[in-house]
Structure formats: structure tokens, C-alpha cells
Amino acid sequence: MPESPNQTLIRLQGVTHAYSSHSAARPVLRDVSLSVEAGQSCAIVGASGSGKSTLLSLIGLLDQPTQGHLHLAGRDMTLATDGARALMRNQHIGFVFQGFNLLPRLDALDNVALPLLYRGEPRNSAREAARQQLRRVGLGERLHHRPAELSGGQRQRVAIARALVGEPQLLLADEPTGNLDGQTAQDIIELLLALNREQGVTLIIVTHDLGIARRLQRCLQVVEGCIREVVHG
């Protein structure tokens, strides 16, 4: 469901995150403040271990900040329970991972239908929605193939269909082309950009590829746990 422009979808205020509560533990993210408006596309770049995937996990409610506040779609999710965060992920966020993360024993259709089943949709309507979504990403002929029977590019398309089936406002992609060859990677990026452009889905991509980063509206660089906005030159 596209949001009206200029509405803040993501807001981080003074977010710090450390993987250990030990006082000596060095925080992965330090005092990060950030706003992303609905419908924007945003790249997160940075060296390995700089904290960009951690930032994505916090935005995606897969992890909780050690300090600071996190608002998503107008709701303060800083101290939300595990159950409330799961609900929020299901209804507002779609994930695309570098390693696809499809469930190996489910076929493409059931993999894509899974978020709707967790939402409580009946199996048949969930499958119908999944079928339509797979057709949109060009996999209408591969509905009953298991991940092992699909190519890397096709698997990532299944993952994108799964991320979109719940009609999220926010699509988070962690190195979505990291495991794909040049042309396939290019196709996947085109697909994600088209979704942002045509459906107004807010897109955040973690990438090493500056070429990809340049094609998004904003670029945030994470350096040693701090972020700074990169202005495209």
C-alpha cells in the first residue's frame, strides 16, 4: 500500500547497538539518527563489519537497539514485544536476503504464501495471492518447483515475490545480488527499482556495489558504527 509522499516511515533517534551487554563491548552502531520517508529508495554502503547489516536488522525489527528509539510507520517499536515486532514485520516489511533464505522443502508457491499464512489467511487465498505475485516476477511457469530446482536468479525472484506478497510498505534487501552473476544481478536490481518506482514501496538496499547505490535516491555510508549521507556526485 503506497504511502503518501513525505510521510516518515522510519525514524531512528540516537540508536546504539552492541552485541554484548558487557560494558567493554564495542558498539556496532553508535548514536545513529536517521529518517527515511515513505516511497524513498535508499542504499546503505560501507566496509564489511562496519555495521550496515546490523542497521538493516534494527530497521527490520529483527533485533532491538541497546539504546535510543526506533519508530516504524508511526509506531514506537523500541520496547515492543517479540510478538508485536513479528506482527509489524509481517504487515509492513518485506525481506530479501543475499542467500535467498527459501525453505528448501516447500515449492515456490508455498514459500511465497508463507507470510500470508502467518497472517491467518486461508491456505487457498494465500496460494492465489502467491501465484499472482510469482507471475509478476516472471515465474508463473515455476510455481511448483522447489528452490533446489531453480537458478540463483529465479530463487531471488521467488524471495522478492515472498517479500511483496503481504503488500509491505518497506522492502529491505541485504546484498540481494551478492550471490548472482552480472546480468541476473542487473535484472534483480531493475525489478526492485521498478517496484519502488511503480508501487511506491520504500526500498532500502545494503550493498557493496556503488553502481547500485548510485541508482537509488539516497546513499548512507556506515563507517565504524556511524552513518553519514553520501551525496551522489
Next chain:
Amino acid sequence: MVSTRAYGPSLAQRLSEPFDSLQRLGRRAILALLGIAVGCAAVVALLNIGHNAQRQAMAVFKGMGSDLLVADVQWPAGAHLSAQATQPFDAQAVREAEPGLRAISPLSLSSVRVSLHGRTHDALLAGVDPQVAEVLDLRLIEGRFISPYDSRSTHAVLGERLAADLAAQGMPVMPGAQLQIAGYVFQVIGVLHGIGQNPLLPLSIDDSLLIPLEGMRRLVSAPQVGTVLARTADGADPLSVAPRLQARLQTALPGRTIDVQAPQQLLAGIAQQSRLFSWLLAGLGGIALLVGGVGVMNVMLMNVSERRREIGVRMALGARPQDIAWLFLLEAVVLAVTGAAGGAVLGVGAGWLFTLLSGWADFTLAPLSLPLGIGGAVLTGLFFGLSPALSAARLQPVQALRDD
């Protein structure tokens, strides 16, 4: 978009997922299932064996007659037979004095050699009162039983198996036949119907030769009453008549130790012992079930550890901790229910086979065996599946996704 529908997978969806997962576990799932099945089978089989053993024991003892009283009469060790020993025992006086008694008969036993047509056979000789027919509910195949008028006659009645044994050895006996016993000629006046073995009696009536008690004097110098058999009157409680009979016999047979037993007492004791036996066997089955449960826990812990990434993905897609807990708990329950169903069939089959091979009466299902066996197995699965399921549910999505 917030749906008004309840969040979380439907029941049908929740129930369908464990089967897929368990299929993937393959041989490990079968081994865990086998553990539960063996445990459940052990509980069901042992409870059924205990139950049928109890029924068998009760059937044997119920055949004794619930209104029968058996008094064991013994001289205390070291006592020397005085004049009292030869004093005749007036059973009928005891019966008349005790209104709770319907019939009474003393029993004096001796072993004799019976000759007929020049052949001999060893037999048990029982000196009885004519009332023994009423006490033990004796029926005749042919002829008649000893009557009060036979007390001075050399008349005898044969047990069914003794008559059959004699006939098998070429000595067919029918009323009117003359048996030689220790130089006396006894005339057979009747052959009894078999009554089977009664564990309370000191003899098998079917294998015995019955003569009037007075006639024992011909064959034994000082015949002793070793047992007094009595049957209570209709409506009299054998358990309250027993001590009164004991007191009266004590008076009638001075100097001797009297011990009156009522089958009801024995039945109660046997029933209690059988119940204890059944529960002991069920306990053994429970231990087998426990071992099966440890197997389930082992498989489920491995299952959770191998599927951490899947747990992370499911959580990222919207699975709440309780959805993950249900996913794994239902897998454990499916394992346990399948194992329990198989084990229940196996257990009933094993109990039936044991009953058949033991030659007991028809197999009957112990009413508690299936609920206890199946319920125990399912609860075991739940109990041992709970900890792995909760540990899966407690994972943070980011931890689970990071795991390779």
C-alpha cells in the same frame, strides 16, 4: 493493511506442517517414533497381561464357591494323640448349633491301593459325610451318592477322572462293580461328574474314591479328620460365619489347631495382589516410555539446532515466538501420537498373544490400558518436546538468521 482475522496460521496449517518436517527427518523420526511405540506397547501389553492374569486367578478361585468354608484341622507339633483323638466328631451337632451353616462334612484322607479283576491302581481315599454332596455341589453321572444309611456299608463313590483312569487301565467301573481295598470289598454305588481342581481343598475330588467317614476305620487304625468342609446357608455372610464355625470346631475338636478359610478372603487378597502386580508392570512400561521420551527430546533438539536458519526466516516473515513453539511442539506430538497409535496396537496384540500362549481364558482388554498407554505416550511427547520447542521460540530472529 491490518486484517481483522486472528493473527497466526490456521489450525489446519499448523497441523499440516509437522508431517512435512517429519518426512524430512526420515530415519531419525522413525527411531524416535519407535521409542515411543515400544514404551506405549509396553504399558498397554503389561497392563493387559496383568489384567488377564488377575481375571484368570479370580476365575480359578471363584470356582471354589463363594459360600464355601474350609477348616484345616491339625494337631499342634509335639502333641501326642490322646483318647480325644479317637473320639468321633459329630459334624451334624455343629451344623445344628450354627444357623449360618447349610451343610457340613468332615474329611479324612488316606492313600490306598484299589484292585479290580486282578489289576491294581493307587487312589486317594476320602472318608466323608453324605452332606459333602451338598457342600461341594456334587452331581452324579450314574448311580447314587452315599446316604446316611450307608454309614456301616462298604459303599464307595468314584471321582470322574479316577473312573476314567481305571477304565483306561482295563478296569471299567460302573455301579455294582466290586473293588478290593486292603482286603475289604467295596461296592461302587455311583460315579461323580468332574468338578475340577479347587485350590482350597486338600484333595482333587475327581481323582478320589469317596466312602462314608465311619468306613475309614476299616482301612486306617485311627482315622483323623484333617479338614472340615462347610457351606453357608443362603443369605449368611461367610466372613461372619467363619469365626463362629472356628469357635465351634475348636470345642468339637479339642486340642487341635483350627484354621477356617473363606474363599472371599482369598479373593480379596488375590485381587489386591493382582492390582499391585498390574501397577508394577505398568511402572515398568512407564520406564520404557520415559526412555522413548528421551529419544523424542534428542531428535527434537537436533531438529531445532539444524533448522535455526529456517526459524530465523519464519520469524522474519512474521512468525511469533508462540508460532515457532507450536511448530516444534506439534512435531513432537505428531511423533508421540503416531508412536502411541502403533504402540497401542502392538501392545494389545502382545497382550492377546501372551494370554493365548498361557492358555488363559479369553483375552479381555484392560479398560485403563489404552487411555493410560496412549495418554502416557502423548504426554511424554509433549513433556520432552516442550523444552526444544521453547528453546526454538526463544531465539532472536537475527541470531537464528546469522547461524549457518
